[in-house]
Amino acid sequence: MTKIDFHVNVADKLAYSCRLLRKAYQSGARIVVMGDAEMLAELDTRLWTFSPQDFVPHCRADAASATLTVTPIILTGSLxxxxxxxxxxxxxxEVAVGFERFARLIDVANQMPQDLAAARQRWKHYQALGHAPKKHELVPAGVPI
Structure with a gap:
């Protein structure tokens, strides 16, 4: 069963994601990042520029198959x-259709009411499927999921 972690109340979703992806890459994980096209384009740019000391290899899902095979982080709008x-x-x-194929799911939500409300719905969806999500509060508590 997929291990599910919610990282909630993230101040800057993309900056946080850059640090999260760097850490996951350094641990040897192979990662798929799901999001809308605009967010993924901005994440792509930020991954190249957020840290002058670190290289975080990534590509978009429309890259050549040889590139996709060797790249540890793939940015995509569909699984x-x-x-x-x-x-x-x-x-x-939204819930990423096909998430259950992954060993681990990290669901990231910022502090905006719309984002937190959507996260609550995803949390309930996962629970209804028998998962036991774990919450990681990134700022002082106050907004329950």
């Missing part, structure tokens, strides 16, 4: 053709 099944990072508002 339909993803070859990696270690870690899924969900930056979107």
């Amino acid at each position: 339909a053709d993803c070859a990696h099944h270690d870690v899924l990072v969900n930056l979107g508002l």
